Amino acid sequence: AQKITQTQPGMFVQEKEAVTLDCTYDTSDPSYGLFWYKQPSSGEMIFLIYQGSYDQQNATEGRYSLNFQKARKSANLVISASQLGDSAMYFCAMESPGTASKLTFGTGTRLQVTL
Amino acid sequence: NAGVTQTPKFRVLKTGQSMTLLCAQDMNHEYMYWYRQDPGMGLRLIHYSVGEGTTAKGEVPDGYNVSRLKKQNFLLGLESAAPSQTSVYFCASSYLGQPGQPQHFGDGTRLSIL
Numbered sequence: 001a002q003k004i005t006q007t008q009p010g011m012f013v014q015e016k017e018a019v020t021l022d023c024t025y026d027t028s029d030p031s032y033g034l035f036w037y038k039q040p041s042s043g044e045m046i047f048l049i050y051q052g053s054y055d056q057q058n059a060t061e062g063r064y065s066l067n068f069q070k071a072r073k074s075a076n077l078v079i080s081a082s083q084l085g086d087s088a089m090y091f092c093a094m095e096s097p098g099t100a101s102k103l104t105f106g107t108g109t110r111l112q113v114t115l
Numbered sequence: 116n117a118g119v120t121q122t123p124k125f126r127v128l129k130t131g132q133s134m135t136l137l138c139a140q141d142m143n144h145e146y147m148y149w150y151r152q153d154p155g156m157g158l159r160l161i162h163y164s165v166g167e168g169t170t171a172k173g174e175v176p177d178g179y180n181v182s183r184l185k186k187q188n189f190l191l192g193l194e195s196a197a198p199s200q201t202s203v204y205f206c207a208s209s210y211l212g213q214p215g216q217p218q219h220f221g222d223g224t225r226l227s228i229l
Contacts, residue, residue, distance in 0.1 A: 043203070043223050044222050045220035047217035091157060100163055101213070105159070107155060
């Protein structure tokens with residue numbers, strides 16, 4: 001069974017600073033994918049970034065990057081130059097190919113960006 | 116550019132009542148999913164479908180039924196609503212379930228069972 005653990009219920013970061021949101025995972029599948037989604041207070045789920053287990057380089061999408069450490073089974077999200085609009089819940093999720101691409105979600109981290 | 120549309124957005128039911136949540140996607144996606152989101156628990160998969168006419172159970176299927184009669188629609192039914200089913204329900208879809216293809220989510224349905 002797969003499991004995603006997000007140990008930070010809440011985080012604060014000052015505007016323009018970088019922040020790291022932690023995500024560790026557990027799976028016995030050799031092939032898997034890791035996603036990060038953002039959920040603002042309005043409630044929708046917004047896809048941010050994806051990392052495949054066989055990808056050689058860490059994924060980056062604009063101000064978002066994924067610090068993927070396979071041996072440690074961690075896939076931390078790094079947000080650079082935080083903006084007020086980054087205040088939201090952030091969810092880490094794992095996909096196991098071959099299982100209808102179902103996602104297993106973590107419990108999320110609430111990020112608050114302050115002035 | 117609708118994407119994934121959920122109907123209704125809010126609903127209040129009494130215990131024992133039935134209702135159907137509708138999910139429609141216009142992206143020609145094969146895979147569709149229903150999740151529930153409860154405080155402190157992230158999203159949990161209720162049921163999913165890999166194509167028209169097929170459905171399968173997810174992590175928390177009890178008390179729910181689903182149907183996928185048309186490729187673009189995925190219905191979630193509550194036959195006899197219980198207070199424990201008070202939650203926010205999200206529908207999602209993805210293209211052929213290919214690795215790395217993100218699931219696209221609807222805006223959610225907030226359901227309260229009294």
